[in-house]
Amino acid sequence: MDRFTRIAAPLALGYALDLLLADPEGWPHPVRAYGALIAAGEQRLNHGSHRLAKGAVLAGGLVGGTFGAFLVLEKALRHCPAPVAVAVNSAWVFFGLANTGLVREGRAVFEVLEQDGLAAGRRQLARIVGRDTAGLDAQQIRTAVFESLAENLSDGVVAPLLYYALAGVPGLMAYKMVNTLDSMVGYRSPRYEQFGKFAARLDDVANLLPARLTAGLLALLAGSGRGFRFIFTYGNQHKSPNAGYPEAALAGVLNCRFGGAHSYHGQLVSKPYIGHNPRPLAPQEINRVARLNHAVCAAVVVGMAGLLWWHNRRRLQ
Numbered sequence: 001m002d003r004f005t006r007i008a009a010p011l012a013l014g015y016a017l018d019l020l021l022a023d024p025e026g027w028p029h030p031v032r033a034y035g036a037l038i039a040a041g042e043q044r045l046n047h048g049s050h051r052l053a054k055g056a057v058l059a060g061g062l063v064g065g066t067f068g069a070f071l072v073l074e075k076a077l078r079h080c081p082a083p084v085a086v087a088v089n090s091a092w093v094f095f096g097l098a099n100t101g102l103v104r105e106g107r108a109v110f111e112v113l114e115q116d117g118l119a120a121g122r123r124q125l126a127r128i129v130g131r132d133t134a135g136l137d138a139q140q141i142r143t144a145v146f147e148s149l150a151e152n153l154s155d156g157v158v159a160p161l162l163y164y165a166l167a168g169v170p171g172l173m174a175y176k177m178v179n180t181l182d183s184m185v186g187y188r189s190p191r192y193e194q195f196g197k198f199a200a201r202l203d204d205v206a207n208l209l210p211a212r213l214t215a216g217l218l219a220l221l222a223g224s225g226r227g228f229r230f231i232f233t234y235g236n237q238h239k240s241p242n243a244g245y246p247e248a249a250l251a252g253v254l255n256c257r258f259g260g261a262h263s264y265h266g267q268l269v270s271k272p273y274i275g276h277n278p279r280p281l282a283p284q285e286i287n288r289v290a291r292l293n294h295a296v297c298a299a300v301v302v303g304m305a306g307l308l309w310w311h312n313r314r315r316l317q
Contacts, residue, residue, distance in 0.1 A: 096173065143256075237274065
């Protein structure tokens, strides 16, 4: 099996599985195992002195160990029949992608909000965002969904695919560990400020290119000049070095405003506004954003397959 088939076939099948199955509840998932490892390490190490060093050791060990383990598995699969290798690696690509599940969760918030009211919409939103949702109104709920869809399109879709293209399944799964570490310990709080700092900075570095690529694709595929203007105007105003770029692109596409003050774990956090038009977001706008998310994912998959084919053809000449 040549390199193109070894990488492109799992990419196509994993993408198809994501479209078909999304993220079925109750299925085993490697990120749950990642979470258990991180929680165990944090409980054991996050106390006493030298917390920054301890957090760096945990993060580096888990990311490096993940890459190494999947590299060993990948080499072992080369001795298996081609269909077996493709099937196993397709499963890892499927587990690494979060596009369809993300879009469905976003749609579910809008649907529950319309059908069952504000309290139910707040509870549904809490499944996909880290902010406190108890006091949010309908406009804030819809805004939070769109911000989450934009940000997670980068770190849940484009970034995993990019690291798969660069380093195969080991790269993809190591990136997922980086992202999971950041989501669990990368907080500026008394408990995690020192211990999670290395993990947070590692996630920032890993997402520098994916966030900007995601933003550009959002604006390009929407045909939105305003989207590109917002990227350059507001992308670097977010506290995160990366999250502001895809959010700015989507705010430009929709001609709306994201950001502002939000409560996280009972603590008010002020964020700069992204955009200048505080217009009400309509319920049906989730359809446009969902189509755009799917378009970006498909464009990355097709673009990657084309680049892999071109590179493989050059190698064979």
